[in-house]
Amino acid sequence: MTTIAIPPGMPQYDDVPRYDVDAVRADFPILDREINGHRLVYLDSANTSHKPRQVLDVLAEHYARHNANVSRSVHTLGTEATEAYEGARAKIAAFINAPSVDEVVFTKNSTEAINIVAYAFSNASLRADADPRFRLGPGDEIVISEMEHHSNIVPWQLLAERTGATLRWFPVTDHGRLDESGLADLVTERTKIVSLVHTSNILGTVNATARITQRVREVGALLLLDCSQSVPHMPMDVVDHDADFIVFTGHKMCGPTGIGVLWGRSELLAAMPPVLGGGSMIETVTMARSTFAAPPARFEAGTPPIAEAVALGAAVDYLSGIGMRAVQWHEKELTAYALDALATVPGLRIFGPNVPVGRGGTISFALGDVHPHDVGQVLDSLGVQVRVGHHCAKPVCTRFGVPAMTRASFYLYTTTEEIDALVAGLEQVRKVFD
């Protein structure tokens, strides 16, 4: 394994918090499964993570014991459901160090969270009395990057079409890093929002955002960070990151599907017009017009995914119990191990940073000329589950001149033995397609 040397005076290797991976694995029932006669080797956590028993139990318990609608009942079950739902919001706020619980808006997923911000811009642009920071028109600019997931590209393309604003983007370097060399020309007084991925879902790159944040502040724009691949894997402090909005999704962090989070600064959420209209998001309604509730309710129209939110709260408890620093370090060691191991496979080319610094445990690669579908199929026959395809980041595939990639991604329950199984599986792929 690669030894990571830490300069004297810094916290040393032994100071790093650790946990018992086998004990963690025992919490995840699915990890006992066999796939095609082999022990399951799940290397697709960037796609969706597995769920520990502690989360599954809370999900079942909610429906079995506390099921009722939220925010509208005086009865006991309604009160219990509301307390559980709002309690989950408080847990999530603490998990990302949000200054206020009301800054956490529950959404369906990251995609919906980004769309809420994009449509708030859109709706504000139609109203002369809206906050000017959210008003867009010809001459205004939206800045993203070439390494975004489609969910952080398409909503902004559509917003630019609706408002006449211009979409611009940071390029990606050959090493899979964000190319910030044009920062001053890219982010200017014309920029209204910069929406950037924190950790790339395809290259694994963790973007250092400080310089960009500084520039965003200089020009008076807003900053959204897509933290779908970072909040599950590292400690997140929204104050420290000095972002205006972050988004993430529950199912990639041991929680259920159907629940995600938009975090926004209080005063920005308060300045945003509503997006979805309906029950729970109003202050008062007449037949002619309505006024709206304060955030977060303003952005949570209709009955929300209650049990999912409560279970996401349990997922946050679970991760906090292990410690996000420990999770981050575990994955850093795995990544170092995997980069070394994959380097021994003849004909393997890694897309993205090939050192375990400034990157997470998501590694995309090509194996010679073998198509990723074929790589994934052979690996599946050996129980190894990887993602193949364009990973909802087609511009990244185009940037590196390939139609698709094979991706292995790790999480708190991944072991070095599983990485060994991947490497052995790749040998098998080479045999079939040699």
Next chain:
Amino acid sequence: MQLDQLYQEIILDHYKHPHGRGLREAADTDARVGEAHHVNPTCGDEITVRVTTDGKVFTDISYDGMGCSISQASASVLHELLRGRAADDASVVHDAFVALMSGRGQVTPDEEVLGDGVAFAGVARYPARVKCALLSWMAFKDAAARAGVGVSPTEVEA
């Protein structure tokens, strides 16, 4: 699942040594030419199929594309099976191949009709890969229609 059911020797052979690959111009300037470009949006695989016909017979079927072994081998088999056939005849083969791929592994293929296409019987058991096998066949159907020759009304039941 047994991997060799999917990756039959015939499929791997067509993949490694594709027949008739590369887009070709029509030799006869009076020939009708139709072309279609199909993409599998879930994996990004692409194929362009060009048919040349005198109105009755597919005098050439050429193609170019990029994708997995299944999609590329399938295009090679398509070329082998349908080039030089009359439209009616091609329609029978096309229907048989689509039926095989839509059969979830329950259809027994007729080698008389499908030739090397029978090797794809195993692919039908892998729902995620059926679209790979059908990519060139669907592009061919569109290309033939654009050349004014109907092949098959069959729609795929995914």
